[in-house]
Amino acid sequence: MPELPEVETVVRHLRPRLVGQTIQKFAATWPKVTAPAPVKTVAGQLADRQIVEVARRGKFILLELDRGLVHIHLRMTGRLLLAPTDVALGPHDRARFSLSGDDDLVFRDMRKFGRIGYLPDRSALEAQLGPEPLDEAFTGDLLAALLKGHKRQIKPLLLDQSFIAGLGNIYVDEALFAARIHPRALSHRVSRAKAHALHSAIREILTGSIAAQGTTFINFAWGADKTGGYRMALKVFGRQGQPCPVCGTALVKQWIGQRGTHFCPRCQRKR
Ligand SMILES: [Zn+2]
Incomplete structure (x- = not known):
């Protein structure tokens, strides 16, 4: 299961490739990938939003948008892949962010424990997470x-x-x-x-x-x-x-x- 270093590695890789792009459409083939929210609700919240930053909090990958943020938890087997826009999804690909650039962002998850959600701000995340071990405040x-x-x-x-x-x-x-x-x-x-x-x-x-x-x-x-x-x-x-x-x-x-x-x-x- 990915932990802080693995999630940080993913974030550092995605940041320069995603910042500035617009999410044109979000679609899921596994309806529970956005649980407890319905896919339709999350798709509506993400449509036409611009990604302004890619960050990490604990083991969550955060796509900060011009309004609100996407939180992604990879759990056991989740992976985020940049895929050419015309590529067909495979059997374990659960969700796709269609982006304004050359690639789409695909969420692949064999075991289906990973989750994607939308939040208006970070407060609900902060309420459930302890300090960041690499922050200066963690002494x-x-x-x-x-x-x-x-x-x-x-x-x-x-x-x-x-x-x-x-x-x-x-x-x-x-x-x-x-x-x-x-x-x-x-x-x-x-x-x-x-x-x-x-x-x-x-x-x-x-x-x-x-x-x-x-x-x-x-x-x-x-x-x-x-x-x-x-x-x-x-x-x-x-x-x-x-x-x-x-x-x-x-x-x-x-x-x-x-x-x-x-x-x-x-x-x-x-x-
Ligand atoms: Zn020993």
Whole structure:
């Protein structure tokens, strides 16, 4: 599933190609792609609107319009592709933005969990999302205070988008390993020093992954799927059974909060 670095990579790719274009028409072949709003309603809201900026908030891709904004969540398998205007949609293509330029924007989504919607402004999004981990306002002190304010296992807490926006399974496992925090540790018991280590780890890992264009898939062009370059840098995610790069102990995978969680039982002690 795409997380902050993958979504940021998509946004950086689309921004110069979409800003200034007008959405001439929005159409969907999968009626629930705009749920809970009907496709017809969203199509009416997007028709003839100009794209003035492409942005990211958490894991949402935002097309800011001359009035209102489109929010797109890729979820499990969603992808945004620029496609020649005359290209026929494939079986997994759920929606199409017909644009004023040479290409259309196509939403491809095999599993159909992805969603596209319209909002008059950002307030409803802001109400459900925590701070952006790469913003200047997200400091080590802020993270320490937020952790103290919750009594939850840290792994599911970090995945909660209303706590911090943008983190998913891969980067939470990597950040907890880098900060030597057990994924089941209770948030309010995490020391101030470890909270600061976690803050640094989150920022370094996300920044490194953005520079490598993410870990999982990304799309640059019609028919051209690519995988991000950060997979080589992963230290624990997907490496269960292999030696810990720090101490050599075999890495383990356990289900925590219904998510496969990778960690080193020696480096990440629970206490
Ligand atoms: Zn270790």
